[in-house]
Amino acid sequence: MAQPNATRVPWQADQEFVDHVYARLDDLRRRYRDRLADVRRQGASGTPQNRSERDAFATHYEETLARLEQVENRLVFGRLDLQDESRRYIGRIGIADDEQESLLIDWRAPAARPFYQATAAQRGEVVLRRHLMTRGRQVTGVEDELLDTAADVEGLTGEGALFAAMSAAREGRMNDIVATIQAEQDEIIRSDVDGVLVVEGGPGTGKTAVALHRAAYLLYTHRERLERSGVLVVGPSRVFLRYIEQVLPSLGESGVVATTLGDLLADVPVTGTEPEAVAALKGRPVMAQVLRSAVRGIPRRLAEPVVLDVDGEQVLLEPDDVRSAQERARRSGRPHNIARRTYATAVLEAVVRRWAEDKGLDLESEHGYLLQSVRESRDARREINLRWMPTTPEQLLRRLYADPELLARHARGLTVQERRLLRRPADAPWTPADLPLLDELAVLLGHLENPQQERARVAREAEQAAAVAYAEHAIREDGLGGGLVDAQTLAARFAAPEASLSVAERAAADREWTYGHIVVDEAQELSPMAWRALLRRNPARSMTLVGDLDQRSGHTPARSWRELLGTAAHEHVRTAALTINYRTPAEVMRAAVRVLRAAGGAHAAPARSAREVPGSLRTTRLAGEADLVDVVAAEHAALGAGRVAVITAPGRVAATRAALADRLAGKLEAPGGDLLGAPVVVLDAVAAKGLEFDVVVLVEPAEIARGGPGDLYVAMTRPTRRLHVVHRAPLPEGFEA
Numbered sequence: 103m104a105q106p107n108a109t110r111v112p113w114q115a116d117q118e119f120v121d122h123v124y125a126r127l128d129d130l131r132r133r134y135r136d137r138l139a140d141v142r143r144q145g146a147s148g149t150p151q152n153r154s155e156r157d158a159f160a161t162h163y164e165e166t167l168a169r170l171e172q173v174e175n176r177l178v179f180g181r182l183d184l185q186d187e188s189r190r191y192i193g194r195i196g197i198a199d200d201e202q203e204s205l206l207i208d209w210r211a212p213a214a215r216p217f218y219q220a221t222a223a224q225r226g227e228v229v230l231r232r233h234l235m236t237r238g239r240q241v242t243g244v245e246d247e248l249l250d251t252a253a254d255v256e257g258l259t260g261e262g263a264l265f266a267a268m269s270a271a272r273e274g275r276m277n278d279i280v281a282t283i284q285a286e287q288d289e290i291i292r293s294d295v296d297g298v299l300v301v302e303g304g305p306g307t308g309k310t311a312v313a314l315h316r317a318a319y320l321l322y323t324h325r326e327r328l329e330r331s332g333v334l335v336v337g338p339s340r341v342f343l344r345y346i347e348q349v350l351p352s353l354g355e356s357g358v359v360a361t362t363l364g365d366l367l368a369d370v371p372v373t374g375t376e377p378e379a380v381a382a383l384k385g386r387p388v389m390a391q392v393l394r395s396a397v398r399g400i401p402r403r404l405a406e407p408v409v410l411d412v413d414g415e416q417v418l419l420e421p422d423d424v425r426s427a428q429e430r431a432r433r434s435g436r437p438h439n440i441a442r443r444t445y446a447t448a449v450l451e452a453v454v455r456r457w458a459e460d461k462g463l464d465l466e467s468e469h470g471y472l473l474q475s476v477r478e479s480r481d482a483r484r485e486i487n488l489r490w491m492p493t494t495p496e497q498l499l500r501r502l503y504a505d506p507e508l509l510a511r512h513a514r515g516l517t518v519q520e521r522r523l524l525r526r527p528a529d530a531p532w533t534p535a536d537l538p539l540l541d542e543l544a545v546l547l548g549h550l551e552n553p554q555q556e557r558a559r560v561a562r563e564a565e566q567a568a569a570v571a572y573a574e575h576a577i578r579e580d581g582l583g584g585g586l587v588d589a590q591t592l593a594a595r596f597a598a599p600e601a602s603l604s605v606a607e608r609a610a611a612d613r614e615w616t617y618g619h620i621v622v623d624e625a626q627e628l629s630p631m632a633w634r635a636l637l638r639r640n641p642a643r644s645m646t647l648v649g650d651l652d653q654r655s656g657h658t659p660a661r662s663w664r665e666l667l668g669t670a671a672h673e674h675v676r677t678a679a680l681t682i683n684y685r686t687p688a689e690v691m692r693a694a695v696r697v698l699r700a701a702g703g704a705h706a707a708p709a710r711s712a713r714e715v716p717g718s719l720r721t722t723r724l725a726g727e728a729d730l731v732d733v734v735a736a737e738h739a740a741l742g743a744g745r746v747a748v749i750t751a752p753g754r755v756a757a758t759r760a761a762l763a764d765r766l767a768g769k770l771e772a773p774g775g776d777l778l779g780a781p782v783v784v785l786d787a788v789a790a791k792g793l794e795f796d797v798v799v800l801v802e803p804a805e806i807a808r809g810g811p812g813d814l815y816v817a818m819t820r821p822t823r824r825l826h827v828v829h830r831a832p833l834p835e836g837f838e839a
């Protein structure tokens with residue numbers, strides 16, 4: 103709304119522009135709502151084909167509408183003034199007027215790039231960069247950088263906005279950083295989609311933020327390719343996934359599948375734990391050979407001819423019949439359970455041939471009857487089955503672990519001690535390190551399909567092919583899709599009964615879905631076997647891995663990404679680094695690096711903290727249990743808004759929570775409760791991975807260090823304001839400056 107000159111704020115022109123863009127946003131929302139209502143009103147009338155099409159368009163409208171709804175906050179955040187006196191506004195999404203003239207430039211568009219990249223030294227055509235602060239739809243302030251005069255010394259852009267973002271109290275959920283992305287982050291976000299990009303960086307350098315913004319950037323830039331195949335984000339825990347869940351929707355992208363590795367790989371219950379050495383062994387690439395050998399070893403030879411009772415007659419099964427059928431099945435190159443069909447058919451045919459020869463029957467005319475008889479013979483079925491047993495990943499892996507002889511036969515690459523480490527009873531529960539092995543076996547074995555399932559699959563495949571052909575026709579002849587959707591996507595939606603499911607929903611429901619791009623956070627935790635499992639879901643080899651080798655849990659450090667990735671690292675891998683820590687105060691970061699170095703860590707160059715926060719490191723020597731409670735209560739009281747995390751060794755979490763329960767009733771999260779919502783939480787270092795808090799009370803660091811130097815490093819680097827160390831035992835080396 104125009105205001106009288108006397109009350110004009112310096113950013114009046116910006117406010118008018120912001121009003122205009124929001125009005126346009128409201129208008130677009132209204133239009134999509136109307137279209138959606140129209141399609142829905144047509145209801146269930148028409149042919150099934152019409153209905154499927156309508157469902158497909160309804161889903162498309164719903165998705166677009168959701169995208170428009172989600173970008174309400176800080177829709178416009180930047181402005182560039184150019185030498186030719188033109189002006190560009192940068193925002194969360196691109197918005198154009200009815201004539202398709204661009205009003206607001208999407209932050210991911212090439213035209214927005216100078217907003218993140220221009221410096222005084224390399225300003226291109228930019229004269230002024232302005233950051234707009236907004237609350238609701240109101241501009242509350244601006245921050246200007248005149249690029250034709252000032253030289254920015256620190257290499258940070260939009261420092262005011264950046265420092266405001268870094269210093270804000272944490273609400274328990276990650277926010278997007280779209281208004282303040284820094285140049286080194288922007289380079290990575292916009293890096294080429296192809297190949298495996300490893301982004302390494304110390305704590306708080308924005309690896310998670312960058313990975314998520316990169317996912318949004320890639321979806322924008324390669325929409326057609328990635329919308330069909332989907333983007334997968336793999337995070338370390340379900341709590342972490344909830345921590346980041348708002349970021350992509352706030353960037354207008356809701357079609358990304360987010361999961362933990364465990365949830366992605368298998369639907370077996372994982373309740374077991376095991377020593378680190380066993381888990382590390384299960385993660386080694388040599389296990390792939392062990393499993394391959396075990397699967398190859400399932401088919402058995404027939405040592406002697408056997409006589410089969412077929413329909414009351416005696417028919418001979420010869421060792422050669424079995425051997426050549428097995429060879430033929432192997433040559434098919436198919437997974438064990440699928441190749442079994444080739445094997446079984448070949449043996450049946452051999453028996454039928456011999457039977458016809460022995461009896462002098464005409465094979466051609468009697469074939470149907472003979473085959474049916476052999477199929478129905480219990481003897482034949484038993485002998486054929488025994489030589490090529492169908493099996494599941496769970497059955498085979500259990501047998502391998504429980505049967506030392508079987509393991510010895512197939513684990514030639516392992517020492518006797520290593521084989522001993524793998525041994526356990528057949529009913530032992532699964533552990534996280536078993537999941538990539540079960541996944542590998544699922545590929546080597548293939549599905550166990552009964553004939554009914556097989557017929558259903560063949561029919562499904564035929565239907566899908568027909569649907570794609572139809573969708574292509576519809577788009578070509580009837581102009582359906584309006585350039586907004588391609589044939590595969592549309593066809594996938596036509597295919598009842600999932601017509602109304604998005605790609606993300608269908609991908610999430612299908613464990614074998616292959617994604618167009620995979621983003622992996624806390625990538626340092628994965629084993630080579632886990633990498634193999636992820637690569638199988640990404641044949642395009644388009645991945646972004648973010649992590650920090652120094653934050654790796656346990657006592658088996660990875661010295662390089664090559665070592666960590668195993669064979670997965672052999673091709674297409676490039677690396678990039680992030681160097682500035684936007685979270686941890688400088689004094690805390692220096693202490694964390696000293697402790698890490700003293701423990702033999704520090705593989706990467708430590709990140710430089712962007713902020714000095716006075717009084718950010720405090721140490722208290724405990725006298726009694728009450729002291730800890732006092733420290734936590736005092737930190738919480740001093741903080742006001744914001745969150746306190748008490749980080750302890752895993753064995754101390756429950757007792758610490760119990761000790762705090764009375765004094766902090768109503769503030770402390772309940773056991774198994776919401777780690778992200780409560781103002782005070784108690785957790786161990788592994789659970790704290792990827793998260794951040796205003797204040798961290800670190801309990802007995804020497805105990806935490808027993809989990810490995812990475813765990814202590816993670817714990818020390820979580821706070822945005824203060825690390826308060828409480829201890830009775832001596833502090834690990836490096837704490838004192």
Ligand SMILES: Nc1ncnc2c1ncn2[C@@H]1O[C@H](COP(=O)(O)OP(=O)(O)OP(=O)(O)O)[C@@H](O)[C@H]1O
Nearest residue numbers: 267279282283284305306307308309310311684792
């Ligand atoms: N350009 C930026 N502008 C504003 N805030 C930023 C920026 N980059 C990072 N941050 C903030 O810094 C904090 C740390 O970011 P993030 O969690 O992505 O780092 P990380 O490298 O994944 O950390 P870690 O490895 O320690 O878990 C977050 O609060 C994030 O929002």
